[in-house]
Amino acid sequence: MTTTQPRHAAPTKDETTLVEMAWDPITRIVGSLGIYAKIDFAGKRVAECHSTSSIFRGYSIFMKGKDPRDAHFITSRICGICGDNHATCSVYNQNMAYGVRPPHLGEWIINLGEAAEYMFDHNIFQENLVGVDYCEKMISETNPGVLELANRTEAPHAADHGYRTIGDIMRALNPFTGEFYREALQVSRTTREMFCLMEGRHVHPSTLYPGGVGTHATHQLFTDYYTRLMRYVEFLKRVVPMHDDLFDFMYEALPGYEEVGRRRVLLGCWGSLNDPEACDFTYRNMTDWGRRMFVTPGIVVDGKLVTTDLVEINLGIRILLGHSFYRDWTDQETFVTQDPLGNPVDKRHPWNQHTIPAPQKRDFDDKYSWTMSPRWFDGTDHLPLDTGGGPLARLWVTALAGLVDCGHVRSTGHSVQINLPRTALRPETSYEWKPPVDKQGRPLSNAIERNRARTYFQAYSAAAAVHFVEQALAEVRGGNSKTWERFTVPDEAISCGFTEAVRGLLSHHMVIRGGKIANYHPYPPTPWNGSVRDSFGTPGPYEDAVQNTPIFEENPPGEFKGIDIMRAVRSFDPCLPCGVHMYLGNGKPLHKMHSPGTLNLI
Template sequence: MTATQDRRDPTAGKTELVDMAWDPITRIVGSLGIYTKIDFKQRIVAECKSTSSIFRGYSIFMKGKDPRDAHFITSRICGICGDNHATCSCYAQNMAYGVKPPHLGEWIVNLGEAAEYMFDHNIFQENLVGVDYCEKMVAETNPGVLEMANRTESPHAGEHGYRTIGDIMRSLNPFTGEFYREALQVSRMTREMFCLMEGRHVHPSTLYPGGVGTVATIQLMTDYLSRLMRYVEFMKKVVPMHDDLFDFFYQALPGYEQVGNRRILLACWGSFQDPEHCNFKYADMTDWGRKMYVTPGIVVDGKLITTDLVKINLGIRILLGSSYYDDWQDQEMFVTHDPLGNPVDRRHPWNQHTNPRPQKRDLDDKYSWVMSPRWFDGKDYLALDTGGGPLARLWSTALAGLVDIGYIRSTGSSVKINLPKTALKGPVEFEWKIPQWSNTIERNRARTYFQAYAAACALHFAEKALVEIRAGRTKTWESFEVPDEGIGCGFTEAVRGVLSHHMVIRDGRIANYHPYPPTPWNANPRDSFGTPGPYEDAVQGQPIFEENDRENFKGIDIMRTVRSFDPCLPCGVHMYLGGGKKLELLHSPTQSAGAS
């Protein structure tokens, strides 16, 4: 099989496979491992298993807690996107308590979340993902590509200042590259922006159900905007630079679009509430969900299946399959019907029980602590992915065509982003167009464009907040009472994709609580139907373009694919070659993949 052939084509005859593993691929904790079987003769990844070796148990120890503590506790799920969890938990609590925050409180939450998107996407894209495409890495894995890069003029050199693609790659070199160092400075500004709105990064100190405790002043917004405009100017350089770099890889390596490519199965739960429409009532969730500044949606084979958060909620199913848990088939149902009278499935997060069963990892059976979230469309349990977050967000928003705020307009086939005049550069319009593939390059490209999208949204939110402050409407929090019985669900987008929190209250205490961040959606193992998770599916079957032989193989395209999903920050990557172990395979390496 050549790199340009169909990656799902069966291979004939005897095939020699080599076991190779990258474990851990981490963010802070070393819990993610990728185990593969690679066919070096046909230059293809024949099989992939995604494993997680860490059990957290938040859904267990949340039981019995005061619901008002939920956002403080669940914020600690993650040391990077803790504010996303806190925000989502507050959304779920708002619903359960029946409280609507003041407009200004919601604009401040939006400004904080926009700053988090800018911060996290910037530091991940430029200081971690960028290293995969830097001069030093490309020299080690594809010296022929680097040689071509040094000869290739950058189409947008006048906008970003790097004459050749090779110059861009050199600027990405860790610690020494000009752009690498500049991005580190920018990440500091965005973190300061977040702290202005929510007090502390990454675990907010002023975020509560009912609003925020932030004291809103003209000075507060001015401090935020002064940093935001510097970031806007930075994005005018970043977007064209990354377009040049990513387009070059398609040009330099024909067939590279197959790296990390999988069926278009994208999920977005929406982000940035519009307080003029959002009241957090479940009965109205369909309507206020569609008013979000990032439109919720499920995209299947390029088509927008739904933008209805009620339908999205009811379709969530938690499957087990290859994960280390016992089923809850015979255990209590917490919620039989939603507030609209719709039946709620036993495998829905409201009804989930967490029954851990530790055991030895067996890649042919149970091999991960991650369960397998799926979305049931009435016929199939779809293994949706988040596209790293931005790809699904932009795709859903573009197709829905519901956003038009001046700075941003979704057209039905694209998203147009207008950035105003800054100190050194005039106004710029960027247009993210729906791509042909859901692959590694397009996940990374979308992350760049979404940084600009978040900045444009923040400009709008700051203007709206200033209107409230100047009118004297400075209240940022609304009081509430915790009911004895209640349910709530929160939907938003964590940096790397879909995030939901489902809560059940009984006797004024938490009876059941299940947070589902993006990584379980992306990193899950094969489910009870044998369908692989998105990491597994995207890596499995992809061609190998690395020029190194087996003994010096680094697996750069496998790493690029996994990292394109933003699987938390990959602080440490270690490789293990299983002693060159040979396996004999007498049928197609993809026939038993259970591809969705």
């Protein structure tokens, strides 16, 4: 059987002309991410890349035998950053298993919490982590010629964001000293407060349960949220034009930069922010209520939308092992042979997965990571979907589906229109996001566009939150203050939950037997984006995006920082990047070169 091949095949090259380099760890959150690359400095291109994760978590193992009602409390601990996304997905999963439909007000409160989480996390990552990759200090150390040009280039939207030149924007992003860097930190506090108003605490919600929430809903509660939301909206009216100016400049300053982090457009979005009017959490109606989400579920292949059906999406999920440290489970028990609609369920679907660790020495020709290889099977190929960091897939699917229209956000079938209301100092402002294309008109998924989408999705989340506040207040004014519905735990059930974590698609699959969890598998975006070469040899998205990325850095090999590689990887938002270390390997190079050591900014 054939399967999808990577967009970039590793160039044929005499191994002695390549230099092995590694960045490990790139992140210490939810597994340590390492990038191992072979670089052709003569050709100024990455020839080969392997992505590794050096930590085994094992949640799917110790979830077995637990009370299903504890699932969201346990799985929120999967991550110290987006634990509320896991808790939310687990609650959705449990709602299906228990056959419970929360009151509308409870769902609006969850939507407000999740929207605040998108705003919080995307802001702090974009301005305080990814933004550093484009700040003055970083550019001066990797591309001083670009900085000189930036200082001479007028910012097209200076009147909107207040920075006269692109160089001024870069200085504003300098860590700790930059004006915009510090302002973003203050804004992140506001958005964190918004989340806590809705769900008690962050990052592990204290008022979120199957059947709804325990939040006491009042006019004052939503007014407190709304006043903070408007401060954030005013901030966004500077953020969007500022980032457009910065990212557009990078294309102009470095012709060909659209190839950095580029891979074939294979995007997955599981949808998020349910419409309480439509969502009853039943599997039989999942296609319909999935399409009523305020972020539409779907899969994009080569820029085209191929499905928005959550049932089809669910049945197409496959967990391949490939080059990961696990033993196959095809000889183990099969939990589910048919879904509730009678459709056959594959042995490699999460409902049937067994986690059997097989630790061993890392070998890039054999096993080299604890990350499995999730794929989506379209009937012919096992597609290595990525999330575009989350926002790129969400906006692309929603734009093409044309199913969202709540006044403040609207999808047209070819774009997403975002309307931000008037704020204290700035008028009503509208933005439009369109799926990006390169100069030849081809669909474009690369480092810059993943980052740009993150900015626009902050605006999308804020505009959607305005609608959610209006709906929640209408419920309270109508005397509908109930936020939770009773339920009972069945002896037997199969269920699934779908949402979007900050970084992209998130699913939880559960099997209940004897009133206890018999099988439970959460799949966040990191295993999809950071997956290893699968059973067919197809690289995962990090690997594919870095492999064949051109090198624009001006430093010679002995002083190489790897900024273009870091931008490619970090554009996917691989949790929080901290503590990056760098060294030159001693296996393939023709000669050793002195390493410049750790670059603090990277």
